[in-house]
Amino acid sequence: MFTYKRTIKSGPLTEIEYYRSFRKIGKNYGGRKINQSLTPEKQKRANRMRAIKNMQRLILCNFTSGDYFVRLSVPRAELTEDKFEKIASKWKRKMRDAFRKIGKKFKYISFTECGKLGKNWHMHIIVEREALEFVEKYWEYDGINFTALYQSGYYEKLAEYITKDVAGEKRIRTARCLKKPDVTVKEAGRREIKKLERGEMIKIPDGYFLLKDDDNYNYNDITGASWYFAFLPLAYEKFDIS
Template identity: 50%
Template sequence: MYTYKRIVKCPNSIEIEYYHTIRKPGKYYGGRGLNRNLTKEKQRKANEMRTTRKWERIIDCNYDSSGWFCRFSAPFGVFDSEEKFMREVRNFFDRIKRRCRKKNIEFKYIGFRECGKLGKNWHMHIILSDEVMKIAKEYWRYKDGGINLTPLYSKGNYEKLADYIHKDVCGEKRMMASRNLKRPEVSVKPASKKEIRRLERGQLIEPPKGYYFCKDEFASYINDITGASFYFKFKPLEFQK
């Protein structure tokens, strides 16, 4: 059994996780294999939580409070299939990219496309920087379809937005993300037995300098095979005010 400490650094957060594993990092154990059993409820929730954290980190690494969560809609009935709508979206993105290149602006996005229940109300929700949003507004051809803009949260709390983006309750969402997105800084190193014993006794770790402990984000888990793991999240002190 191996015990590790994973540190994930984003512009507006530091996450620290202590966990046990039977696999040694860097060693190949073969493929994960095919899971022939239905996912248990606890595993499903854990998967959703990991996905939300993944997208929350990516949003944090690529946007700030000047960014926007945008909805670009086509008028009802203009597109009767996803293929036709995506052809328009690709052309829309190409127009934005050309303009961004001329202005030396990086074009990147995170979001999803979806359609209403009748299959004719195609639209997309994407996160854009302020500069790109202004260009996108200019190039979206369906002004009568609608453009809705919501500013990103000023304190870098993107959990609800990340959850909304990836969670597909009705099976109608299609994730969209550019390839040039920045990723968080991740480091993994062995954790000492002393650290683990303190955590198991209920002692919490000290926040990094300049950060405060997010009590609502703390989590501990018990795995029947690997034992306990602990997750901490810290935010900059200025976000506490």
């Protein structure tokens, strides 16, 4: 069995994971397989946690406080999903053209969903602050609501909201130009793992504070516990992390 240390850097957030695996990095094992050691319920929770973290990392790599979470709707109109998607796609094309003219790429994370009564399709979208004037200019309807991204630099709750899909009617889309997290994986030393097994804390990176630690992160019934740590710069310590 191999032991690995994965470091993931997403904007201000640094995450470090220690885990065991029967697979050696760099070797082809014929594609990804479902973790047979997990019960269906555990697998569901693991998939949910993974989706939230992946979305959180994507937000942190591309957006920050001062950017916006926007809701776009067509008031008092009952539209089919296809009709609304055509409206949203036309608006995004105009946004891309507007950004191209100012020498930038239009970055966004969006999802469309329907109201509880099966009516009122609408779109939520994260955009940079420069997009605000274009949002109002090119959305041809009155249904616009802006919410500034908060300053904590974490955005887990926002990622949870974006990925939650109770009714199965949410459609998530992202710009192709989005930056991805910086991920490095290397073999972990036996001494590191032994310290973790004794409950010892790893060294906190200089200029950071410990945000979260979890010794049951992605628990596997065969390989046992993995260890997870998340760090933010000291400048974020004053904010309400959520």
